[in-house]
Structure formats: structure tokens, C-alpha cells
Amino acid sequence: DAMVIQNPRYQVTQFGKPVTLSCSQTLNHNVMYWYQQKSSQAPKLLFHYYDKDFNNEADTPDNFQSRRPNTSFCFLDIRSPGLGDAAMYLCATSRDLDSLEQYFGPGTRLTVT
Amino acid sequence: AQKVTQAQTEISVVEKEDVTLDCVYETRDTTYYLFWYKQPPSGELVFLIRRNSFDEQNEISGRYSWNFQKSTSSFNFTITASQVVDSAVYFCALSGASGGSYIPTFGRGTSLIVHP
Numbered sequence: 564d565a566m567v568i569q570n571p572r573y574q575v576t577q578f579g580k581p582v583t584l585s586c587s588q589t590l591n592h593n594v595m596y597w598y599q600q601k602s603s604q605a606p607k608l609l610f611h612y613y614d615k616d617f618n619n620e621a622d623t624p625d626n627f628q629s630r631r632p633n634t635s636f637c638f639l640d641i642r643s644p645g646l647g648d649a650a651m652y653l654c655a656t657s658r659d660l661d662s663l664e665q666y667f668g669p670g671t672r673l674t675v676t
Numbered sequence: 677a678q679k680v681t682q683a684q685t686e687i688s689v690v691e692k693e694d695v696t697l698d699c700v701y702e703t704r705d706t707t708y709y710l711f712w713y714k715q716p717p718s719g720e721l722v723f724l725i726r727r728n729s730f731d732e733q734n735e736i737s738g739r740y741s742w743n744f745q746k747s748t749s750s751f752n753f754t755i756t757a758s759q760v761v762d763s764a765v766y767f768c769a770l771s772g773a774s775g776g777s778y779i780p781t782f783g784r785g786t787s788l789i790v791h792p
Contacts, residue, residue: 603685605782651719663778
């Protein structure tokens with residue numbers, strides 16, 4: 564049974580054209596995370612939500628925004644994608660902030676043309 | 677600051693060989709947690725193991741084993757009798773036990789290729 568679902572798995576967008584990636588979870592976890600993973604690199608945390616509280620990493624560009632309309636869904640909005648934003652975007656959840664296990668979705672691979 | 681180093685970028689072995697993936701970490705926390713994740717070509721990160729800093733017992737799970745050495749700040753992962761399905765990128769990660777340090781810091785990953 565899918566627990567963390569990301570749609571679409573592959574997304575192509577044009578330079579400067581806004582794009583939204585979505586993540587949903589069936590675990591009823593309080594925390595949802597968005598990571599960016601570029602080729603051959605470690606996942607890099609962009610931000611996370613604890614319930615409705617949004618926490619932005621200090622070095623996350625303003626071009627990246629997020630919304631969490633309810634417990635199950637979280638969206639990543641890239642307002643004006645650049646070529647450097649092409650990456651795999653991973654969504655993850657954890658029960659609480661001090662939970663030591665994160666559950667990852669399959670990721671969305673974003674291509675910017 | 678926390679740091680995880682996986683010095684091996686890519687390892688290539690032939691099926692049935694044993695292989696060890698190295699992980700070295702740095703942290704100022706006295707209590708911390710270490711993880712290994714597997715990322716197959718399909719993309720999702722799959723949790724393999726978590727150890728806390730007070731438990732240095734080695735662990736074995738089937739063909740997988742982990743060697744935690746606090747004295748050398750290492751948490752190495754060995755796959756015995758490797759199989760083609762073990763081909764993936766493996767990430768070591770570290771998290772603290774308080775405040776914002778819960779969120780894991782990942783190493784750059786080691787790509788394991790197992791040839792038939």
C-alpha cells in the first residue's frame with residue numbers, strides 16, 4: 564500500500580514557467596518534508612511543515628514555496644524555475660519532529676527546458 | 677555542525693562478493709542517531725537501519741550487517757554475498773536528539789553496482 568505518494572513522477576516545465584509538485588500521505592503523520600536531490604548528491608532539505616507550522620531552511624531560495632492545505636497533502640511550488648532547479652524532489656513524512664524515521668515518497672524528477 | 681562523509685562514490689562488484697560501504701560522521705551531540713537508506717533506481721529512499729549513539733552492538737539482518745565504532749566515528753555497512761538487486765545508491769545519515777538537530781544530515785551517497 565502506498566504511504567507517501569508523489570505526482571507526477573516526471574515533470575517537464577519550461578524555464579520561468581511556474582510548476583507545482585504534489586505529495587500526499589496516508590500515514591496521518593504530523594510532519595511533511597520537501598527535499599531537493601541533484602544528480603549524485605545527497606538530498607537537501609528545503610523546508611518542512613509540522614502540522615500547519617512552516618519551517619524554511621535558511622538557504623532555500625525564495626523561488627521555492629510550499630503549501631499544506633490539510634494533513635494529507637503538501638505542495639511544492641516553484642515560481643520561476645531555472646535550469647539549475649532541475650532535480651529529483653523527494654517528499655517525506657514523520658510522525659513527529661522527534662520521530663527518528665522518515666518515510667519517503669518515490670520522488671518527482673523535474674526537467675526544465 | 678553535523679557532517680557525514682561517504683568517501684566511496686561508486687563501488688562495482690560481481691555478484692556473490694561481499695562489499696562494505698564506509699560512513700564517517702562528525703557531531704558535537706552526545707546523543708545522536710545514525711541511519712542507512714537505500715535508493716534504488718525507482719527513486720524512493722528506503723529506510724534500512726537506525727542506531728543510537730549509546731548502542732555500539734553490531735547488527736545483522738540477513739545479508740546486511742552494520743559495524744558501529746564510536747571510537748572512530750564510523751558506521752559501516754556490509755552486504756554479504758551481494759546480489760544484482762542490491763544495486764542502488766546507499767546513503768548514510770546522522771541526526772541529533774534535540775531541537776532542530778532531529779532532521780537528518782545525509783552523506784553524498786555511495787553508488788553500488790552489482791554485476792551478474
